Amino acid sequence: MKQQPAPxxxxxHIPFCTNKCHYCDFNSFVLKGQPVDEYLEALEREMAATSIMLPPQVIDTVFVGGGTPTVLTPEQMTRFLAAVKRHFPLxxxxxxxxxxxxGTTDLxxxxxxxxxxxxRLSFGVQxxxxxxxxRIGRIHDVDDVYNSIxxxxxxxxxxxxIDLMFGLPGQTVDALQDSVARALALDLPHYSLYGLKVEENTLFHRLYERNELILPEExxxxxxxLYIMEQLKNAGRRQYEISxxxxxxxxxxxxTIYWRNEPYYGLGAGAHGYAGRHRHVNIKGVQPYIEATRNGLPRLDSSDVSESEAMEDFMMVGLRLxxxxxxxxxxxxxPGHSIEEQFGDIIMRLQDDGLLEAEGDRYRLTEQGVLLGNEVFGAFVTVLED
Structure with a gap:
């Protein structure tokens, strides 16, 4: 097997939030009463242990997610960012x-x-x-958006x-159009647009199960x-990925590292990482995570990824681009393998269905494939034998 490069x-992951949004199933906890400083100490321990286990080379990208990382105080933020620089050569x-x-980002x-x-900042505007x-449990209002920007x-x-969501309870096409217009008026270089997914272990899922969540029709x-795609294209923002x-x-x-199935370090409570054809997920609870870092890496689970599974992942996430x-x-x-050798029958079927097209040595979604992306991605699940 080819030696895999260092991430x-x-x-x-900073798992603290001011409150839990009604649709959110991320590993996050309401900030009040949480041992934030102890958590940052634990993060430093995991950074140190990780850099010993898998020594980093030059790091091209860092992404701090949550939760809401910006609930950290300026002093905590300064300390946290200094720790990142100490352990990872940027x-x-x-x-x-x-x-x-x-609303959590004062000057x-x-x-x-x-x-x-x-x-780089990514604001969860929605x-x-x-x-x-x-209605969806956000604590900010529109004025907070303008002030934060x-x-x-x-x-x-x-x-x-900024992130925007569509398909929200009670959301109309007119309301969505107004949000898109206001978002574009900010003239930002990047926009992420997500359809609501009702995930288990959320308030929305409980309401959905009781038929109390009224969602827009399909x-x-x-x-x-379709409106979002058209407006953003007209505004000079190229759609480079499904959302x-x-x-x-x-x-x-x-x-793009994720979408190209390339390795990355994952640190913090509940974080996922992928390196050397090996995936891990960290312990999710804040206090259990803190304690685990005192005795080594805070792993909840880890597993090797077979070559065939990695190939399937390559296709599923890569076709999002x-x-x-x-x-x-x-x-x-x-090395030594081609897409046609491994997935020729699937590729042909998806091309016949008008969902994939070829150009040179590349396969990509058609316009119809973009709208039926999940059908395309699902075609590559567990189809190869180890």
């Missing part, structure tokens, strides 16, 4: 992203983030409709992204997605 991306042109919640905190090396924001620009951030949700749109040069470099997957990249990860 060039780092994901770090490239001169590193993309250093942090998720942020509008002092943003300046601490900028001085600590963060150069909607420009205050009624909808309250203004503060970020004042602090020196120009690589900014046709209406499709109309929303992501950017000005040229502002595509998320860190997320609108540039698709290439035999060149496939051969780089799996």
């Amino acid at each position: 060039r991306g780092v994901y770090i 490239a001169d042109n590193v993309e250093f992203s942090m998720e942020a919640n509008p 002092e905190k943003l300046q601490a983030m900028r001085e600590g090396g963060v150069n 909607s420009f409709d205050n009624v909808l924001l309250e 203004a503060n970020a620009r004042t602090a020196g951030f120009d690589n900014l992204s 046709e209406e949700e499709l109309e929303m997605y 992501n749109f950017a000005k040229p040069g502002f595509e998320s470099r860190h997320n 609108l540039e698709g997957v290439s035999n060149t990249d496939f051969g780089r990860q799996f």
